[in-house]
Amino acid sequence: MTFLRFPLLLACLAFPAFAATSSSSPNLAADQISSAKTQPSSTAQELYAAAQNDLLQIRVLLKNGHSQSGVGSGFLIGTSNLVITNFHVVSKMALEPETYFGEYKDTQGKSGDIELLAVDVLHDLAVVRINRQGTGFFKLTETPAPLNQGEHLYSLGNPLDLGFFISEGTYNGLSHRGFSEQVMFTGPVNPGMSGGPNVKADGQVAGVNVAHRRDGELVSFLVPATYAQKLFASITPESKAPADFKPIIGEQLLAYQRVMMDTLLATPLTHKNLGPYSVPVRESEQVRCWGSSDTKGEKTYNTDQISCRMESAIYVSDDLQTGNISIHHKFTQTDTLNSLRFALLMGKFFSNRVDSNTKDEDVTTSRCTEKFIGNNNFSSRAVVCVEAYQKFSGLYNFLLITSSTDEPLMNLQSRLVINGTSYENGQKFISQFLNGLSKTKEAK
């Protein structure tokens, strides 16, 4: 089911502090929810009463059998017949219109057809047209009044297909972890509320529900209203639904990767030291790095690792999230193994580093090239594998893995993954990355 998406979970499971809080917190969360239920603010009551006519559930159904395959929420803008929702709610309609269709259901239980008019994959937004007009409650303005931290906001939607909910929370600034910012909202946003509105008490739209952190409590994210406004403004009454959304989505992904790669390549990569090696990492607002070390006594070798990844990805479909990079360095050394045994162990580390090479719907199978390379006093075995996107032309996934071959009892293995980039940018980043690998001092 296409509920809210969770692109952020894995990033933080590696962070022990989070794991500790999440294991001790279910009671706390229950308390918060129950207190919210038992003492509804009168504002929320009035707001729901005024908003309910323009609030919709968006359902994506299989043409064959009419069973629902995903649900989300949406809302009518002003007095138009246009509805804003998330792209990930209706992505199946955009990518496989021959298999899926959509319909809406309102708070009175009435339903009708929806027509997908426009998508904004990067901000996870979509506009659909329905057969009735809004009452004018939800307002999008070109220059929304700035929000203040702590300001009350209300999220509406149909969580878990249970019924229409309103939940109260507070505005907590903007998150810059992705290449487009998101509003941080401290309040419950549950799967199924995707695409629902988040408003101030007067109906002014602050954002569109899009995601929450599964490893946190009540940490939710909204697409800022300005992006919704921009997409809404691009539609005129004469706008027709495009016959095929794939080229449009492909264009948007290409534009996104240009911004992403330009930002990533704008400044030289940072260098960190691992043993005698200097390794490149990209540390920025969007790419976070974590380090770990394994020096257990009974082991014959020890490892130090640096792992960097983007905490966001672009959702295209359940099977395809793209537009992100990750960097991983693993330095291993031994003082008890001999060089042959150590090398064989490193061979085991170096194998099966390509995730999957079987045929699938989204990307082609991999093609690889490999060589021994020498640069900056550093020599290594390098493998580059490339996959092409089948539905979107000009987009590729790159994987670079290297294993150092200049020290008998030390080894540095690096892995760089770039998903959803143009060939040129992928090649450029790989070349910069390889240039950043060097040996700074001779091993003792």
Place this chain on the structure above:
Amino acid sequence: MRLFYFVEILNHSGDVQARHKFSDLPIRVGRNYSNDIILDDPHTAAEHALIELNEHGKLIARDLDSQNGLKLKGKVHAQVELDGDTIVQLGRTLVRVRDSHYSVSAEVNDSSHKHWQTWLMFGCAIVMICALSLSNSWLGDIANNKASDYIMDMTKWLMSAAAWAGIWALANRVFSGTANFGRHLLIFSGGILALDVLDQLYTFLGFAFSWEWFTYYQSHLQIVVVAITIYFHLCLINNKRAMLKIICASLALLSSGLIFMGNYQSTNQYADKLYMSDVLPPAMRLSRNHSLTEFDHSIQQLKADIDAEREKALKEKAEKNNTNKP
């Protein structure tokens, strides 16, 4: 010396099941109890055939108008000349006739049953398996294993070897009388030694000379070694070497073909793996380092490949969609 005639009933492997001695001809053969040799084969007639001399004084078998007749190499004959090695088929019964002048083949030297040889083979096999197991455990030992771990490992190897050789020995015992366990064990240990040495050689050549393509097709060489090992096992059981060669070669080709097909079906490539993952110590490197520019150039060249791959995938999908439409 008086001349005797021996009628031998054979089984399908050519071994004698029953031997009848006669001093006079003709000999009547059939299911009736009035015959000299009574057959229990329902595919023979009551009076099936007569064994006698023809006008040239040669031994023959003559059909007595039976329904299934006398068959020689699958063909029905009214009468068949018997020269001592001719095996004639009556119904489903195989019959050979020899007289007492028949000269038998020379005595075979008994080489297989010298006690010390069996033990030598057995010992060699055990030493080889133990050595292989020890070297493998040593190379893979990354946790400071104790002697007991090595011994446990060795026991596993020996037990698998015994199980494998045991199955062949059982087959050998069933089909040709002797078990030949020691020889089967020796063949097995030779086989795994060859596999292991080739494996190391592959890794070495691939790494040392950067012949990565060489390691992509490793499984096929392994199949060849396994096929040769099985061929030697079969030779011990059955002597028909030419036929066994054909069987083993075709089995090897079949397995290779299946691997190629499976690889191609799942990944659109014939190779077993995407890249060479083996790493050896730097001292074993014999090939040169490439510059980043050269590597970048080969990444550039990859673009044509991957774009062609995409075209192919799209074409396949279009074809699939077309065939799905009614």
